[in-house]
Amino acid sequence: MSVDVLAAPRSTAWLAGANPLAKLGAGMVITIVLLLSVDWVSATVALALEVLLLPLAGLSAGALLRRGWPILIAAAVGGYGTALLAPKTGELLLVMGPVSFTSGSVEAGAAIALRGLAIALPGIIVLASTDPTDLADALAQKLRLPHRFVLGALAAMRLVGLLVAEWQTLGMARRARGVGGEPGLFSGVKAGAGQAMALLVQAIRRASRLAVTMEAKGFGAGPRTWARESRYSGQDLAVLAGGLVIAAVSVSAAVVLGSWNPVFG
Amino acid sequence: MSDRGVAPARISAKGWGWQHSGRATKAVHDLDLEIAPGERVLLLGPSGAGKSTLLHALAGVLGADEDADEFGSLLIDGEPVAAARGRTGLMQQDPDAQVVLSRVGDDVAFGAENLSVPRDEIWRRVPAALDAVGLALPLDHPTSALSGGQKQRLGLAGMLAMRPGLLLLDEPTANLDPAGVMDVRDAVRRSLDETGATLVVVEHRVSVWLDVVDRIVVLAPSAAGEPGGVLLDGPPATVLAQGAQLLASAGVWVPGHVPAVRQRTPRKSGDRQNGAGLLLQAADLGVSRSKNRRRHPAVPAAVVPSLYLSAGQALSVTGPNGVGKSTLALTLAGLLPPASGSLLATDALARGAGSSPLKWRGRDLISRIGTVFQEPEHQFVTGSVRDELRFAPRLLGQGGEKVDELLSRLRLEHLADANPFTLSGGEKRRLSVATVLAASPQILILDEPTFGQDANTWAELASLLTELLDAGTAVLSVTHDALFTQILGGETLVLGPQAETECGAGGAAQSKAVLR
Numbered sequence: 001m002s003v004d005v006l007a008a009p010r011s012t013a014w015l016a017g018a019n020p021l022a023k024l025g026a027g028m029v030i031t032i033v034l035l036l037s038v039d040w041v042s043a044t045v046a047l048a049l050e051v052l053l054l055p056l057a058g059l060s061a062g063a064l065l066r067r068g069w070p071i072l073i074a075a076a077v078g079g080y081g082t083a084l085l086a087p088k089t090g091e092l093l094l095v096m097g098p099v100s101f102t103s104g105s106v107e108a109g110a111a112i113a114l115r116g117l118a119i120a121l122p123g124i125i126v127l128a129s130t131d132p133t134d135l136a137d138a139l140a141q142k143l144r145l146p147h148r149f150v151l152g153a154l155a156a157m158r159l160v161g162l163l164v165a166e167w168q169t170l171g172m173a174r175r176a177r178g179v180g181g182e183p184g185l186f187s188g189v190k191a192g193a194g195q196a197m198a199l200l201v202q203a204i205r206r207a208s209r210l211a212v213t214m215e216a217k218g219f220g221a222g223p224r225t226w227a228r229e230s231r232y233s234g235q236d237l238a239v240l241a242g243g244l245v246i247a248a249v250s251v252s253a254a255v256v257l258g259s260w261n262p263v264f265g
Numbered sequence: 266m267s268d269r270g271v272a273p274a275r276i277s278a279k280g281w282g283w284q285h286s287g288r289a290t291k292a293v294h295d296l297d298l299e300i301a302p303g304e305r306v307l308l309l310g311p312s313g314a315g316k317s318t319l320l321h322a323l324a325g326v327l328g329a330d331e332d333a334d335e336f337g338s339l340l341i342d343g344e345p346v347a348a349a350r351g352r353t354g355l356m357q358q359d360p361d362a363q364v365v366l367s368r369v370g371d372d373v374a375f376g377a378e379n380l381s382v383p384r385d386e387i388w389r390r391v392p393a394a395l396d397a398v399g400l401a402l403p404l405d406h407p408t409s410a411l412s413g414g415q416k417q418r419l420g421l422a423g424m425l426a427m428r429p430g431l432l433l434l435d436e437p438t439a440n441l442d443p444a445g446v447m448d449v450r451d452a453v454r455r456s457l458d459e460t461g462a463t464l465v466v467v468e469h470r471v472s473v474w475l476d477v478v479d480r481i482v483v484l485a486p487s488a489a490g491e492p493g494g495v496l497l498d499g500p501p502a503t504v505l506a507q508g509a510q511l512l513a514s515a516g517v518w519v520p521g522h523v524p525a526v527r528q529r530t531p532r533k534s535g536d537r538q539n540g541a542g543l544l545l546q547a548a549d550l551g552v553s554r555s556k557n558r559r560r561h562p563a564v565p566a567a568v569v570p571s572l573y574l575s576a577g578q579a580l581s582v583t584g585p586n587g588v589g590k591s592t593l594a595l596t597l598a599g600l601l602p603p604a605s606g607s608l609l610a611t612d613a614l615a616r617g618a619g620s621s622p623l624k625w626r627g628r629d630l631i632s633r634i635g636t637v638f639q640e641p642e643h644q645f646v647t648g649s650v651r652d653e654l655r656f657a658p659r660l661l662g663q664g665g666e667k668v669d670e671l672l673s674r675l676r677l678e679h680l681a682d683a684n685p686f687t688l689s690g691g692e693k694r695r696l697s698v699a700t701v702l703a704a705s706p707q708i709l710i711l712d713e714p715t716f717g718q719d720a721n722t723w724a725e726l727a728s729l730l731t732e733l734l735d736a737g738t739a740v741l742s743v744t745h746d747a748l749f750t751q752i753l754g755g756e757t758l759v760l761g762p763q764a765e766t767e768c769g770a771g772g773a774a775q776s777k778a779v780l781r
Contacts, residue, residue, distance in 0.1 A: 133371060155365050161409065162361060168554075172600040173643035176636035177700065178627040178660045194646065201686070202642065209362035216324045216355035217365070217376035217423060227374035227387045 013058025015129035015239070020138045022236035023130060026243025027122035033247040034119050039261040040107065042254035043114035049246045050121045057129040067128065071120045079113025118250075122243075132157055137230040148220045155210060163203055170198050273302035273463045274352050274430035276323065277340045282493070283318050286332030292318040294493025296337070298482065302430070305457060305464040307474050307501070310484035311515035312689050312719065316467040319484075320433045322346060323465065324355035341431065351380045354424025358436040358717070360413040363420035369395070369411075370404025372419060376427040387426070394422040397459060398452040412586050414445025418452045425456050432457070434466040438473060439690075439717030442586050442745045446473060453477065469719045471512075472520040475501055483508060516691070516719030524724035526752055529731045542576035544614040544708055544739055545597065545622075545634075551605035552589055552596040563604040566592045567760050574708060576613070577737045579730075579755025581744055588760040590743045591639070591712050597741065598636040598710045599623050614707055628660045635706030639713045641697035645685040650677055650696060653685055657704035671699045675725065691722035698726065702733075709733060711742040715749050727752045 015023065034046060054064060065072075082105070089104030136154040140147045174180060180191035214220070254260040278298040284291040293315035300306055308316050321327045322339055325346045341349040354376070357363065366372040373391045382390070395402065398418040411419060417437055424432065434453065438446040454477050457464055466474055471481075481504040483497040497508045505512070505519060513519050550572065551565030566589030574580060574597070582590050595601040596608065599622025609620045610633070618629045625633070638644055647653050654668045672678045675695040680688060685696055694714070701709065709730075715723050730740055730753055744750060750757060 133367060158364075158367055158409075169638070169640075170643055172595060173636075173638045173640075174646060175600055175627055175630065176598060176638070177644055177646050178631040178657060178704070179646055180627055198643075198646075205642075206359075206362060209357060209359055210365070212321070212326050212355070213357065213362055213420070214365055214375075215326045216353070217427065218351050218379035219365075219375070221350055221379070223381055224378050225381050225384055225387070227371065227378050227384055227391075229384065 011058050011129050011131070013056060013129050014235075015053075015057045015125065016131070017235060018129075018239045019142070019230065019232050019236045020126070020130045020135040021142055022232065022239040023126045026239050027126050029240075029243040029247050030122050031119050033251055034115055036263060037251070037254060037261050038108070038111050038115065038263060039254050039259040040111040040114055041257050041259040042250040043111060043118045045250040045253045046246055047114055047118040047121065049249065050118065050125070053125065053242070057125045059125065059128050063128075064124065068120070068124050071117065071124070075113040075116040075120070078116055079109040081109075082112040083109025133228070134230070137226065137228050141226055141230040142232075147224060151219070155214065156207070159203065159207060159210065162206070163199060166202055167195070167199055170195055170202070174198070271428045271460050271462070272430055273461050274341050274349070275302045275343070276300040276431070276463065276465070277343070278319075278337070279340075280337030281322075281339045282334075282336035283315070283322060283327065284334040284336075285318075291315075291334075291336075291493070293322075293484075296484075296494055298495060298498075300463060300465065300480075303461050303463055304480055305478045306466070307471065307478040307481045308465055308467045308484065309471070309481060309512060309515075309517050310496070311486050312691060314484040314486050316484060317435055320355065320435045320465065320467060323431065324353050324433050325350060326355065351427055352429055353431045353433055354421075354427060354429040356417060356420050356424070356432075356434045356437045358439045360416035360420075360440060363416050364408045364411075365423075367408055368404065369400070369402050369406040369408055369419060372408055373422045373426050376423045380427055382426075390426040390428075391422075394425040397425055397456050398422045399448065399455075412445065414441045414448050414586075417441065417445070417449045421449070421452055421456065425460070428460070429462060431463045431465070434464070434468075436468055436717065437466070438468065438470070444585065450474065450477065469516065469717070470518045471501075471505070472518065475520060481505070483512065513720065516721035518720050522720075523748070524720045524727075526724050527728035527731050528752070529754055530735050542613065542737075543573060543611050544576060545572075545574040545608070545610055547572040547597065547603075547606065547608045549606035550593075550596065550603055550608055552592045552601065553604035554592055554595075554601065556602075565589070565604045568606070569593065569758070569760075572597075572758070574739050574741060576707065576739055577734055578739045579734055579753040580739075580741045580758060581750040581753065581755065582741065582758045582760060583743075583745060583750070584760035585762070588762060590760055593760065594636070594710050594712055594741065594743045597622075598634050599625055599630055600636065631657050631701070631704035631706060632661055633706055634708045634710060635701035635704060637698050637701050637709070637711040637714060639716065641693040642686065644697050644700065648684055649682050650685055650688075651681045653696060653700045654703050657700065661704060667703055667705075671703060674729070675699045690717060691719055694718055694722055695725065698729070706738070708739045708741065711740070711744075713743055713745070715744060715746045723749070 030046060034043060083101055084099065086105035086108040088100060088102045090102045092100060092102050093106060094101045132154055136150045139145045140150040174195055179194060251260070276298065278296045281293065281296045282291050283293045308319070310316050318327070323341065323346060327333070339346055341352055364372055365375050370391055373394055374387050377387045377390060391404065398421045400415060400418050400422060408419065432453065438449050441449065450473055464478070466478065468474055478501060481499065481501050482495055483504065485493055485496040497504050509519050509522060513522050547569055548571050550569045552567050553563035553565045555563045582593060584590055592601065596603055602623050608622070610622050614633055618625050622630065622634060645653060647656055651668060654671055655665050658665055658667060672681055677692065677696060677699065680692060685693065688696060698714070714726055718726070727749060734740055734753065740753060742753065
């Protein structure tokens with residue numbers, strides 16, 4: 001019996017009711033503005049406002065940490081690297097052999113780390129509050145992307161969930177044949193590669209059976225109708241406005257406090 | 266009524282044949298067949314007679330193969346199959362390949378959308394179709410939470426929403442437990458009664474469909490030199506009377522005909538007493554597929570108070586879907602950690618490898634406990650049948666003398682150099698059993714070994730297992746197959762929901778075990 005691990009129950013949060021394209025648009029506005037300037041004020045303000053929005057996406061702090069911890073680590077590593085390599089301006093804070101940190105370099109590192117988080121968080125919010133089916137509907141009906149491509153990708157995504165369970169089954173099935181379980185890094189890598197190959201074979205076979213099902217249901221031959229209409233509502237205006245407000249407030253704060261530091265120019 | 270297109274379809278094949286690209290022989294050869302609108306046809310024939318090829322051709326899904334050769338004509342309502350898009354619905358064997366979208370309502374609507382049915386009409390058809398197949402589920406119910414039988418019925422509902430004039434079922438119940446088989450069969454019958462559509466179904470188990478169909482067509486083998494075409498054709502009773510012998514030898518499950526199987530030789534009394542030959546024992550064993558974590562201990566799918574497995578003992582594990590039968594088998598096989606309780610290998614089994622099968626190295630495991638998975642393809646690790654059989658002896662540092670013996674014992678000699686993935690379903694099943702036996706395990710564990718098997722493979726498997734049992738191998742099988750259980754003999758472990766009321770969605774409720 002296979003279990004689809006990606007199939008989370010549909011989110012009931014406020015943001016889940018908005019059109020996915022509106023959410024993507026709001027996220028892009030924030031991202032583009034934050035890309036324009038490396039300073040800690042705009043990044044901090046944006047990040048703070050985004051965190052305030054988390055309940056609207058149905059995300060608790062715990063859920064956010066579980067989903068977003070790799071990004072947290074990446075931001076910390078990026079910030080540390082920047083603090084290490086940025087021009088050593090300001091007063092000297094710490095010296096360890098050839099490694100030194102100054103107030104200027106630490107500030108630059110903090111700005112990079114905060115900016116990374118502020119750019120990543122809208123992505124997490126959109127992902128957590130968007131049903132893949134709704135996204136596909138919006139892409140095909142509103143953006144007029146080719147429906148063969150969009151629905152094919154949607155069906156493939158469902159298969160990815162099945163493949164996670166398939167990987168576990170394959171691991172057990174192959175151990176029952178005596179594969180793996182041998183000491184040593186090389187034999188471990190070899191067994192893993194063999195299992196990955198077996199998973200690929202299963203994925204292709206399953207995908208071709210699914211393709212037969214879709215074709216037998218008349219998919220891809222001509223124009224189609226849509227059982228679910230992707231539509232815009234007043235909520236989508238609010239979402240877009242929210243994105244614009246976050247972007248505008250964070251830029252204004254940076255300009256007023258004099259830390260606005262455009263990348264170009 | 267907006268029932269445009271519900272008119273039952275007429276099938277007409279004249280000298281039709283199909284040769285897949287890169288194959289030396291035709292899959293279907295010189296077929297002349299007329300099926301009148303509304304007829305319900307069971308299509309039989311030996312493995313390799315091209316039954317699936319014919320079904321796929323009628324469903325219009327063979328066309329993508331550009332190098333394939335088509336002969337003669339195959340028409341639906343007098344038109345080429347390619348022009349009959351939307352007139353047919355196809356159900357395949359694999360329930361997971363049946364589902365396209367992640368919510369029940371959307372999945373049913375998918376086919377109708379592709380036929381450009383207006384939105385209002387789609388949402389009128391979807392609940393009606395779900396009702397017709399007996400799936401009383403909310404439209405936003407996740408499709409991943411359905412059982413195999415429910416997925417097949419969901420697929421049927423999707424077809425009904427397309428209002429097809431022809432239903433094509435390709436071994437629709439091969440992967441289902443008995444309850445699922447009946448549900449699917451009844452759903453098909455109900456929808457046929459409502460729509461009057463034409464039916465063509467391919468299935469080994471004749472008895473399942475006998476009450477539904479009004480005609481049986483037996484295809485001839487299409488191998489080189491054979492005339493091809495139709496061998497027998499007529500009302501079920503006539504065809505079964507005329508062709509019982511022929512069908513039985515082709516592996517068809519003819520009602521009332523039990524395949525000949527080697528019986529077990531009764532043990533002398535006192536052969537097994539006082540736990541002599543005890544191999545594996547479990548106490549309060551809880552089994553689960555999810556890992557035990559400190560803060561989130563795994564909730565066992567089933568708990569077995571006590572279980573003993575001795576040399577030469579047959580134990581059948583049975584019970585409804587989702588009570589943890591497979592999970593129990595995988596745990597006993599040393600492939601999953603026990604969620605609670607204890608599982609110990611005795612010295613007779615462990616032979617110095619330690620008392621916990623889970624911790625054994627791969628090569629230690631296969632000579633002690635062999636496990637045959639439900640899906641044979643999961644266990645293939647090499648590129649040829651011969652290498653598959655050599656794999657275990659090589660790991661154990663033995664010679665290949667067992668390989669030829671197993672090849673001939675399971676009638677796989679002519680396939681020795683074939684790629685395992687290219688074998689038929691029955692051949693794959695025989696190979697997967699042979700590969701595990703090549704390591705001569707003391708315990709053999711099988712998960713639904715007889716699912717979807719034709720009568721010939723079934724009889725071979727049962728005979729082989731009685732032989733192993735008499736020779737002292739312990740055999741544990743997870744199975745719904747009562748006849749199979751009866752032939753193996755021994756005990757039956759029934760896993761069941763602890764409280765029927767709590768176990769609805771197969772969630773947290775634990776299963777309890779009863780040994781009969």
